[in-house]
Amino acid sequence: MTDMMVAKIILEQLGGRKFIAMTGATNLCGGADSLSLKIGKGAKTPAGANVSHMRVKLTPADDYEVEFLWIRGTRVVTISKHEGVYAEDLQPLFTEQTGFDTHL
Numbered sequence: 001m002t003d004m005m006v007a008k009i010i011l012e013q014l015g016g017r018k019f020i021a022m023t024g025a026t027n028l029c030g031g032a033d034s035l036s037l038k039i040g041k042g043a044k045t046p047a048g049a050n051v052s053h054m055r056v057k058l059t060p061a062d063d064y065e066v067e068f069l070w071i072r073g074t075r076v077v078t079i080s081k082h083e084g085v086y087a088e089d090l091q092p093l094f095t096e097q098t099g100f101d102t103h104l
Contacts, residue, residue, distance in 0.1 A: 003032045010035040010056050013087045015102040023100045033058045043098035049079050051098050068097050
C-alpha cells in the first residue's frame with residue numbers, strides 16, 4: 001500500500017466528500033496509518049465539551065483508535081479516546097461525539 005492509502009480508506013469509511021461537506025472538515029492530514037482533520041465550528045460532545053479536531057489511527061488489530069481533541073495554539077486537550085473501533089462504527093461515533101451528521 002502507498003503511504004496515503006490508509007488515510008484515503010479512512011476518509012471513505014467516514015463518508016468521503018459527503019462527510020467533508022456535512023461536517024465542515026478541513027486541514028485533512030494523512031499518514032501511513034492515520035487521518036487527522038479539523039472539524040467545523042460548533043462540534044460538542046454529549047457532555048458539552050468543545051471539539052475541534054479528530055485523529056483516526058489504524059491499529060495492528062485492523063481496527064481504529066479514534067481521538068477527539070480540542071486544539072488552540074500550542075495547547076492540545078484530548079476530549080475523548082476510543083479504542084477498538086470498527087469501520088462501520090466510525091460514522092455513528094463521530095455523530096455521537098460531535099453532534100454532526102455525516103450524511104443526509
